[in-house]
Amino acid sequence: MSLLNSTHDPLLRSWVASANSAGCDFPLQNLPFASFRRQGSNEAFRGGVAIGDQILDLAALAASGTLTGAAQAAAQAGAQPRLNALMAMGPAAWSALRLALSEGLREGPAAQRGWQTLLVAQDLAEYGLPAQIGDYTDFYTSVYHATNIGALFRPDNPLLPNYKWVPIGYHGRASSIVPSGQAFHRPIGQTKTPDVEVPRVGPSQRLDIELELGIFVGPGNALGESVPMAEAEDHVFGICLLNDWSARDLQAWEYQPLGPFLAKNFATSLSPWVVTMEALAPFRVPFQRPAGDPQPQPYLDSEHNRAAGAFDIQLAVDLQTAAMRDASQSHAPIVQTSYRHAYWTVAQMVAHHTVGGCNLQPGDLLGSGTLSGPTLDQAAALIELTRGGQHPLALPNGETRTWLQDGDSVVLRGWCEKAGAARIGFGRCEGSILPAKIPSQAM
Numbered sequence: 001m002s003l004l005n006s007t008h009d010p011l012l013r014s015w016v017a018s019a020n021s022a023g024c025d026f027p028l029q030n031l032p033f034a035s036f037r038r039q040g041s042n043e044a045f046r047g048g049v050a051i052g053d054q055i056l057d058l059a060a061l062a063a064s065g066t067l068t069g070a071a072q073a074a075a076q077a078g079a080q081p082r083l084n085a086l087m088a089m090g091p092a093a094w095s096a097l098r099l100a101l102s103e104g105l106r107e108g109p110a111a112q113r114g115w116q117t118l119l120v121a122q123d124l125a126e127y128g129l130p131a132q133i134g135d136y137t138d139f140y141t142s143v144y145h146a147t148n149i150g151a152l153f154r155p156d157n158p159l160l161p162n163y164k165w166v167p168i169g170y171h172g173r174a175s176s177i178v179p180s181g182q183a184f185h186r187p188i189g190q191t192k193t194p195d196v197e198v199p200r201v202g203p204s205q206r207l208d209i210e211l212e213l214g215i216f217v218g219p220g221n222a223l224g225e226s227v228p229m230a231e232a233e234d235h236v237f238g239i240c241l242l243n244d245w246s247a248r249d250l251q252a253w254e255y256q257p258l259g260p261f262l263a264k265n266f267a268t269s270l271s272p273w274v275v276t277m278e279a280l281a282p283f284r285v286p287f288q289r290p291a292g293d294p295q296p297q298p299y300l301d302s303e304h305n306r307a308a309g310a311f312d313i314q315l316a317v318d319l320q321t322a323a324m325r326d327a328s329q330s331h332a333p334i335v336q337t338s339y340r341h342a343y344w345t346v347a348q349m350v351a352h353h354t355v356g357g358c359n360l361q362p363g364d365l366l367g368s369g370t371l372s373g374p375t376l377d378q379a380a381a382l383i384e385l386t387r388g389g390q391h392p393l394a395l396p397n398g399e400t401r402t403w404l405q406d407g408d409s410v411v412l413r414g415w416c417e418k419a420g421a422a423r424i425g426f427g428r429c430e431g432s433i434l435p436a437k438i439p440s441q442a443m
């Protein structure tokens, strides 16, 4: 099965000149979707497609009369403030729109068709969440993260026996998912250390990041119906960057027996751009289990998943402190890893989530879980990078960080590159920490 088509041709160039520059996240072969409007305006949010440093306005495109058929229907769905209706349409509609966008944005005889007037500079835009997110489920698909975290709590038995059999996840909080760029207050909650009798109530002292990918559900499934592996990817619209901010001290006290609660529900940041599964096709890699590990059970297995169910997406985390910002020093890299190290694939997450009849809906969000790679410099959370807070990170200006401080800004980045394919990127997912907002009642 070839998943590649004319829209992936690495030789394609766009009449939007910035899309052709080396290292650009948004060349013609990418075409990711966001919800946007002009900064500081009262315009309605609507869907847009990134091309170079510009956004092609889907509402303006749908009104232009230059598309027909399935592509026009998809553009009309994408013209709404959130992308749920477009997500609900499914792969044939997404693919028809992608081909029409690719042809309309290419250099050549059909070039432009008046589309120049449909562009808005990304510099002038602000972004909303890509979808109205009904439900958010966070998985735990990095065996390295699970092992690193487990080792901090259970040195003799780091990985629980269920891990290699069942994709672990929990139902998260959708209402506090925020778009990239939005700052949030340091969370408050209960913490308890062995030296005190009564738990302390106050701002978290162990605020952390989790570098994850966010997976947007496309067409849903009816309650009571499961989605088999062979169809699982048809239910996935695309992938973005996700920072699952975590208060480790709150988590340690509250997580037994039902899992994280206030440690995770205060903010989750999402990047604006959703890269489609079709755009990611050149970067598929085989899904393989290490020798000696159990093979996935039949409901989590397919030939396609084994051949090409994983994705080689490069991922990085950059940190900037308030002092760095004041001195005009840019974000410093602290982590680099790849999604190819995940133990469970996107298709397996969908198949497992629904096997008991749970209904997914268009615009639902799945988190991949913290995507730590096999070595310590690929660890995707501070709790791992600092080995439980014992070994602070050194920053280029001489500061150190064990946990996040007020004023810190964290940027996630993602991109795909390989010989014979055009490099594509995910843009940025940025969030920053405001001081805790102390409630008026005594604590």
Ligand code: MN
Pocket: 138, 139, 210, 212, 244, 367, 369, 370
């Ligand atoms: Mn998480």
